[in-house]
Amino acid sequence: METLPIFKRWVPEWFIRATLFIVLMPGLFLLGLYAGNVNETVGYYGIEPADVQFSILVYYVALASFFSLEQRLVSYFAAKHYFLLGLLLTILINLALYHVRQSHILFVLRFFQGICISGIIATSMNLIFSRMRTERVRIMGYTVFYGLLLVSAPLSSLVVSWALQYLEFNALYMLMIYMQLPGAILLLLIMNHVRLKRHIPLYQVEWISFVLMVPALLMWAYMMVYGQQENGLDSPRIWFCLLGSLALATLFILRQRSLKRPYINLSVFKSSSFVLGLLILLVFYVCRGALGLSSTYFATVLKMDPIHVSELMLVNMAGIAVGSLIVSRFVILKKSLRLILLTGFAFLGIFHVWMYSLFSNQAEPVYYVIPLFLQGLGAATLMVPIINFYVSAVPASISSSASAVGILVRFTGFSLSMGILNFTRLFSKSLHYHRLQDEVTATNPYTLQRLAQYRETLMHQGMAGDQASLAASKLLSQTVDLQTQLRYSMDYYLIVAAVIGVTMLAIALVPYLRTKLLFTRQPPIPF
Template sequence: MSNEIPIFKSWVPDWMIKWAILLMMFPSVSLFGFFTTNTSGTAGYYGIEPQDVQFSVVLFYASLASFYPLEKRFFRYLASRNYFIIGVLLLIATSAGCYYARSGTAFFILRFLQGVFNGGVNTICITLLFSRFSSERSRVIGYSYFYGLLLCSSPLTMLITSRVLDHYDLAALYKLMIFMLVPPAILLTLMMNDIRLRKKFPLYQLDWKSYVLYLLVFCSAGYALIYGQTLNWLEDWRIRAAIIVFVVVLCLFFLRQKGLKRQFIEIGVFRYKNYVLGACLLIPLYVCRGSLSISTNYFSAVLRTDPIHISNLMLANLAGIIVATAVVARAVLLGKPIRQIFLVGFAFMFIFHLWMSFLFTSTTDDSQYILPLLIQGLGSGTLLVPLVIFVVSSVPAASSISASGAGIFFRFIGFCLSLSLINFFQLSDKSRHYQSFRQEVTATNPLSIEKLQHYEQMVHSKGLAADEASRAAQVLLNRSVDTQTQLLYAIDYYRMLCFLIAIIMVIIALSPYINRTVVRLKGAQPAPASY
C-alpha cells in the first residue's frame, strides 16, 4: 500500500513514521481510563458517585464501539490528513471541556463525544501503522504493536498519573492529555501527504437507525451491569427497564440487519464456530484482566501503599506484557498450535489468581507481589494478540472487518461484566463476611476483648486519656474488621476466577478444531475500539 500511495513524504525514515504513530496512539488509547485512575477524586471533582465514574468509562466505550461501523464512511469521505486534524482538534476540545465542566451531566456528554472522536483518530493511526506492514506475516507484528501498546497503556498511564496527582490536582490531568496529543499530532501532520487512504465514498444512505439501535444495545447493557448490584437488580424499575430495552433493541437490530443489503454489522460472521468460540473467550479474558484492579485497590486500602509505589510495582506487569507479546508474535509466525498458546495464557492467569489469593494479608512486603504481577502481564500478553488474530482469521477475508467490529461487543460485555462482578462481591460478599465478624466481635468474646485491650494500651501509651483511648481502640477494632472483610472478599473473588479459568482451560483442551483455523490477516486490521 505504501508503494502505491505516497502516504508519507519521501524525506521521512520508516522508523520515525512508526514511532510517531505509536506516540500518537498512546494518548489516544490512554484516554479510555486516563481521567478515572483516581475514581474518588473524579467523583468529587464532578459531584457524582464512584459508580457514575465507572459508567462514564462504559459510556466512552459504548460510543466508540457503536460508532465504528458508521465512522468508516466518514473516514472514506474526507481526506486522511484533514480527517486526522479534525479528530485531534475535537479530542482536544472535549478534554478542555472536561477541564472546565463541573457537573456530572456535562461530564457524561463530553465522555460520550470523546468516544466518538477517539474512534476517528484511532482509525487513522491504525491504518497508517498497518500501511507499514504490507505482507501477511508482517501484519502479525502490526497486531502485536497495537495490542501490546493497548495492554501497556494501563500501567504506563498509572505511572504517569500517579506522579502528576502527587504534585497537582485532578484538573492537571486534562492539561496533560492536551499536551500529550499536540506534539505527535503536529509531527504526523507534517510528515503526511494530503492524500486519501481509501477511495472517496459519498456520505449518503448513512444507516443512522442501525447506529441508534446498536448504541442503545451497548448503553442498556452497560447500565444494567454497572448499577445492577447497587439498585438490587430486578427490584428496581430502572434495571428492569434497561434489561427490557437491551433484549428488545437487540432483537430489532438483528431483524433490521437481516433485511438490509448493506448491513451495519455483518451478522453472518456468527455462523462460524471458531469465531463464536474466540469471541466468547474474549469475555473471560477481560474479566481476568479487570481483576487486577482488586490487587491495586488492596495495595492502596490495606497495605496503605501510595500511588507512586503502586505504579512502580506495576512495572513488573508492564515487563510481562512486553515479553509475552514479543514471544507470542514469534510463536504465531512459526505456526505454533494456537490452542496451546491459549492454554499457556490461561495457565498464567490461573497461577496469578491462585498465588495472589494466598498473598492477601494485612501486613507483608511489597516485593512479594512482583513475580505474580509479572505472571499476570505474561498471561495478558500471551492471550490478547492470538485471540484477536484467531477471531479475525476464523471468517473469510472479505468479512474480517465486520468480524473485528462485531467482536467489540464481546470485549465490551467482558469489560462491563468484570466491573459488575467486582461490584457484586464488594457489596454482597464483603457484607456477608462483615456480619460474620460482627457476630464474633462481641463484649463476651475473649479474643475481641484481648484485641480491644491491646489497642487501648497502644493508644494510651501515646498520650491519650483513658476515655479517648477507649473510643480510639473501638475505631481501630472496626477498621481491623473492615480490613479482614476486604481481604476475604478479594480471596473469594480470585478463587472464583481460578475455578472459572480451570473450566475454560478444559473447554479449550477438548476443542481440537481450534487448531484448524489458519492465520489470515491480508487486508485485515484491528477495529479502533479495541480496549
C-alpha cells in the same frame, strides 16, 4: 502517473513509526484516565466511585458503537483531513472538560470524546498497517498494538498519579492536549493529501443502527455499574434498562437482517470458529478484570498511594512486553493455537492462585512482583492469538464486521467483569462482615484482648482514657472491615482460578475444540 505516497519521500521510516506511536498513545491513555485515581476523580467531581466506573464505560460505548460508522467516514475523508477533524474536536472536548464539574455533562463529553478518539486511533492504525506488507511484519504490528492497548491503563495511571502530585485534577485535560499536539503536528507535516481507502460518498449511511446500538449499550453499562447498588431487579430503573436494552438489541438485529448493506453483517456468526473465539475472548476479559481487585487491595489494605501502586504495576507491564515478544514468535512459527491458549491461561491461573495465598493485611510489595509479571505474561500471550483466530475465521469481505463484533464482545467482557465485581463485592463483604460481627462480641476474650491492646497503645500516645476507649472501638471496626475485604478478595480470586481451570480443561480435552482451534490466515487489520 506515479501514485503519491502516504508520507513524503524525504521522511525516514523510523521517524514515521515514532510519529505514529506518539499520535496513538494519548488516545489509549484516555481509556484509563480515571481508573487508577478513583478517589481523586470522586473528590473533584463530587460523585460516587460507581459514577467513575460509568464514565469509563460511556467512553468504551462510544468506541464500540462508532466503529462501523467510522469506517464510512474514513472512506469519505482524506486521511489528513479526517485526522485533523478528530484532533480539533478532541481538543475542544478536553477544553470543555477542563471547565466542567457536573457529572451529567461529564458523561456526555466522555461519550463524544470516545467518538473523536476512535477517529484518531482508526487513522493511526490504518497508517501503521499500510506500512506493513509482509505477514511477519504484520504479526509484529498486531502484537505491538495490543501490547500498547494492554499497558495503556497502568501506564496512564502512572502518568496521572505523578501529575496529580503537582497539578490540579482538571489540569489533566490540558496535559492530554499537550501530549496530543506534538505527534499531531509531526503527522500533518510529513503526510501527503491522500486517501487510505477508495472514496465513497456519504449516502445511505446506516445511522439508525448506530442510534439503536448506543442506548442499548448504555443501558447495559448502567446495569453493570449500578445494578447491585439499586438492589437489582427490585429497582424500576434496572427493569427499564433490562427491557429497554433487550428491545433495542432485538430491533437492531431485525434491522441488520433486512438491510442490503448492514451496519454489522450477522453472517459472521455462521462460523462456529468465530463464535468459539468470541467465547474465549469473553472468558479472558472477565478473568483479566480481576487485576483491578489487586490494585484495590494494594491501596486499601496495604495503604499504598496511587504512585506506588502504579510503580508496582510496572512489573505487570514488563510481563506484557515479554509476553508480546514471545507470542509474536509463536504465531510467526505457526505453533499450536491450543498450546498458546493453554500456556496463557496457565499463567493467569498461577497468578490468581498465588495472589490467593498472598492476600494478607501485612505484606511487602516485593512479594507480588512475580505474580504480577505472570499476569502480564498471560494476558499478552492470549490477546493476539484470540483476536487473530476469530477475525481470520470469517471471509475477508466481512472481516470488518468481525472486528466490530469483537470490540462489542471486549466491551461486554470488560463491563461484565465490572458488574460481577460490584455484585460479589457487596454480597461477599456483607456475608463475611456479619460472620465476623457474630464473633466480635463483648463476651469474646479475643475481642476484649484486642480492644485492650488498642486502648493501651493509644493511651501511651497521650490520648485520654475515655477517648482511647472510643478510638479502640473504631479501630476494631476498621479491622473487621479490613478482614472482610481480604476474605472477599480471596473468594473472588479462587472463583476466577476455578473458571480458568475449567476453560483449560475444555481447551485440552474437548475433541470439538481440538479441530476448531487452528489458525487459518492473517486478518487484514486487527481491532
